[in-house]
Amino acid sequence: MGRRDGLLRAAEVMDQVHSECVWSRAMTHERLVPYLTEESAEVIDAVESGSAEELREELGDLLWQVLFHSAVSDDFTIDDVAADLADKMTRRHPHVFAGETAETPERVLELWNAAKAAEKRSRTSVLDGVPTSMPALALAQKVLAKGEQVGVGLEFVEEIQAAEALESAGEEALLPETEEELGDTLLGLVALARARGWDAERALRGRIRDFANEVREAE
Numbered sequence: 001m002g003r004r005d006g007l008l009r010a011a012e013v014m015d016q017v018h019s020e021c022v023w024s025r026a027m028t029h030e031r032l033v034p035y036l037t038e039e040s041a042e043v044i045d046a047v048e049s050g051s052a053e054e055l056r057e058e059l060g061d062l063l064w065q066v067l068f069h070s071a072v073s074d075d076f077t078i079d080d081v082a083a084d085l086a087d088k089m090t091r092r093h094p095h096v097f098a099g100e101t102a103e104t105p106e107r108v109l110e111l112w113n114a115a116k117a118a119e120k121r122s123r124t125s126v127l128d129g130v131p132t133s134m135p136a137l138a139l140a141q142k143v144l145a146k147g148e149q150v151g152v153g154l155e156f157v158e159e160i161q162a163a164e165a166l167e168s169a170g171e172e173a174l175l176p177e178t179e180e181e182l183g184d185t186l187l188g189l190v191a192l193a194r195a196r197g198w199d200a201e202r203a204l205r206g207r208i209r210d211f212a213n214e215v216r217e218a219e
Contacts, residue, residue: 014067
């Protein structure tokens, strides 16, 4: 089987399933969202497990969701999705397809961001396009990075630097020194929230909303 034969067969299987399966025909984009969320999480679990066999299977399940959404749509097909993707990735890799030079990962990101900015000229904020349905911690990292672009959030950097200075002076660790220690700290904060009857997810999302407002005001 050629390297693209499997993709073609998967698309053909989806076409037949969607035309002949009553459950599949009842699906909508909205009804499929929980399955997409679950399959995405299972891909992450497979990556973290280090099992190539498991990852291969879960990527297939995630691909099925892409095929499913394309089959459900009255506005586009999987061919449209694939063609748009190929066009976009060609534009965003000018060092591969258009004669630009990029000898470092940083330069690749510069070219990527420049191409993306040209595509998204209608966006008026650095926060436009950030999916607010992301898990709170991932969303916080994304929004903080966007804030840095407009000079918002510097107080957090200053607080970290102050704590690091105290550590240097007193030789006592005040901040986590590894990702594992950071995990312990975060879990401890969640335990604190639980003990006090607070919702840790809601608390962080509320603070992210406030920070996002600060970013938009700064712009």
